[in-house]
Amino acid sequence: MSTAAGGTRSARAAGAGSGDQLRLMAKIALMYHERGARQTEIAQELHVSQSKVSRLLARAAEVGIVRTTVTVPAGVHTDLEDALEQKFGLREVVVVDVTGGESEITSALGSGLATYLEATLTGNEVVGISSWSATLLAAAAAMRRSSGRVVDRVIQIVGGVGESRVQVQASRLISLFADATGAEPVFMPAPGVLGSASARKVLVEDPAVAAVMASWSGLTTALVGIGSLQPSPLLRESGNSVAERDEDELRAHGAVGDICLRYFDASGTVVGSGFDERVVGIGPEQFRAIPRRVGIAGGKRKHEAILGALRGGWLNVLVTDVETATALLAS
Numbered sequence: 001m002s003t004a005a006g007g008t009r010s011a012r013a014a015g016a017g018s019g020d021q022l023r024l025m026a027k028i029a030l031m032y033h034e035r036g037a038r039q040t041e042i043a044q045e046l047h048v049s050q051s052k053v054s055r056l057l058a059r060a061a062e063v064g065i066v067r068t069t070v071t072v073p074a075g076v077h078t079d080l081e082d083a084l085e086q087k088f089g090l091r092e093v094v095v096v097d098v099t100g101g102e103s104e105i106t107s108a109l110g111s112g113l114a115t116y117l118e119a120t121l122t123g124n125e126v127v128g129i130s131s132w133s134a135t136l137l138a139a140a141a142a143m144r145r146s147s148g149r150v151v152d153r154v155i156q157i158v159g160g161v162g163e164s165r166v167q168v169q170a171s172r173l174i175s176l177f178a179d180a181t182g183a184e185p186v187f188m189p190a191p192g193v194l195g196s197a198s199a200r201k202v203l204v205e206d207p208a209v210a211a212v213m214a215s216w217s218g219l220t221t222a223l224v225g226i227g228s229l230q231p232s233p234l235l236r237e238s239g240n241s242v243a244e245r246d247e248d249e250l251r252a253h254g255a256v257g258d259i260c261l262r263y264f265d266a267s268g269t270v271v272g273s274g275f276d277e278r279v280v281g282i283g284p285e286q287f288r289a290i291p292r293r294v295g296i297a298g299g300k301r302k303h304e305a306i307l308g309a310l311r312g313g314w315l316n317v318l319v320t321d322v323e324t325a326t327a328l329l330a331s
Contacts, residue, residue, distance in 0.1 A: 022065075028053055029060045080325050084318070087329060091292070091316040095325045098298075105298045105321050110138025113223075113296050113319045118143060121150040121181060126220050128157040128282065128290065129177060130260050131170035131192065133225025135296045140176035149182030155215050157222065158260040158281030159192035177223075188212050190280045192261055193242075197277040204280065216282050222290045224315075226297035227258040228305040246275045257305020259295070259314050260287065266304065268312015288313060298324045307331055 028046070031037040032053075039057075043050040060066045075097035084093045094116050098108035117139070121127075129136065154177050160170050171187060178185040189208050194200045203209055229251060242250070253271035255263040260281045263271050270276065270284050287293070293314065297306050298321035307328060309315055320328075 024048075025056045025060045025063075026065055028056050029066050032057055033066060077322055077325065080322070080329065083329055084325055088310045088318075089313075089316075090310070090318060093317070093325070094319040096298070096319065096321050098321050099323060102299050102301070106135050107138055109135050109296055109298050109319055109321060110140075111142045113139035113294070114142035114144075116294075116319060117223075118146070121146070121221075123148070123150050124220075125151045125181075125183075126215075126218050127151050127154045127177070127181075127183065128216060128219040128222040129154055129174060130222075130224040131156050131158050131160055131173070131188070133173070133296070135298075136223060136225055137173045137176075139223075139296065140173050140180065143177070143180035145180050146182060151178075151181035151183035153186055153215070154178050154181070154183040155186040155212065155219065156188040157216060157219075157224075157287075158279070159188050159190040186212060186215060188280070192280055193275070194278045194280065197274070200278050200280060209280070213282075216286060219290045221292040221294065222287065223294050223296070224259050226295050226302060226305050226309050227261075228302050229255055229257065229263070230301060242275070246273075249273050250275060256308045257302070259309060262287070264308050264312055264314070266308050266311070268308045268310070268314060284314075292317060294319065296320070300324075303327050 024046070028042055031042050031045075032039065037045075039050050039053045042048075043053050046053075057066070061068070077095040077097065081093040081095050084090060084095075094112055096108050096112035098105055113135070154174055156170065156174055174185045174187060177183065189212070190203055190206075194203060204213065229247065250263050250271060250273055253263075253273055254265040255271045255273075256266050257264060261279045262276065262281070262284050263273070265271055294317040295306070295309060295315040296319040300323070303324060306318070306320065306324060310318070310328070
């Protein structure tokens with residue numbers, strides 16, 4: 001907020017002008033900033049032009065008669081956000097002021113992402129979205145419908161995950177997002193993981209699947225959850241697409257987390273495994289070529305995975321909770 005400050009001596013020292021000029025400058029500043037008078041009202045009352053009022057208000061700020069202070073509201077963590085942006089070279093960090101269990105964090109992060117997207121999706125966007133994230137689902141459900149079309153298309157960037165009875169969540173996620181943004185939804189007509197690399201090779205040659213995969217090159221924004229090797233309750237309910245033998249292999253290779261089923265180690269490097277060769281989803285290099293890559297995750301179970309994703313340059317925007325943000329900064 002801006003306030004009119006005393007101290008004409010310092011203003012004179014800065015070459016602000018004569019005493020009469022300083023008096024007028026201070027009077028105008030008090031009327032505008034303290035009393036809330038409009039510039040036209042000030043001009044009429046003091047019998048000066050509105051352009052002079054505007055000019056003297058600007059000059060009052062230059063010489064220190066008006067000083068601007070910012071009071072950060074409780075529950076807003078701009079210092080923590082700035083520090084994380086600097087530490088990991090991120091474009092933006094959104095720290096949500098929430099503590100509690102996984103369900104409370106998921107709901108609050110979803111609301112935080114929804115607010116961020118409502119402010120930053122301004123049109124001509126092609127958005128890629130991962131198919132399986134409870135937090136993304138919470139965000140899509142929390143988004144208000146935009147008055148105009150702010151996204152051209154929303155495209156699924158990894159196949160469905162888990163049992164068919166629960167894969168409907170992926171369709172619901174994309175449908176909710178499309179409804180809120182006016183986007184055309186594009187679904188991936190394939191499972192996220194196949195039984196063999198050869199089966200994947202055959203499937204990706206299907207025209208419908210190939211068409212979706214070709215559209216990924218035009219993405220401007222990606223929205224993804226960050227998975228840990230330990231499955232979430234929602235993924236466990238789905239039947240957990242990562243079989244125990246695959247999980248053992250990934251753990252042996254040092255995997256700590258995944259984005260779109262591409263597992264990486266603590267440094268963010270993709271782990272080589274037979275599992276990776278069976279995934280129907282966007283590859284790491286193509287993913288990291290997307291201009292804006294928004295990751296959302298929080299809670300203690302995800303700390304190691306989020307840190308690996310940041311170290312590996314997977315994301316340039318992060319939405320997380322305050323406890324996780326603090327832990328990331330201390331890492």
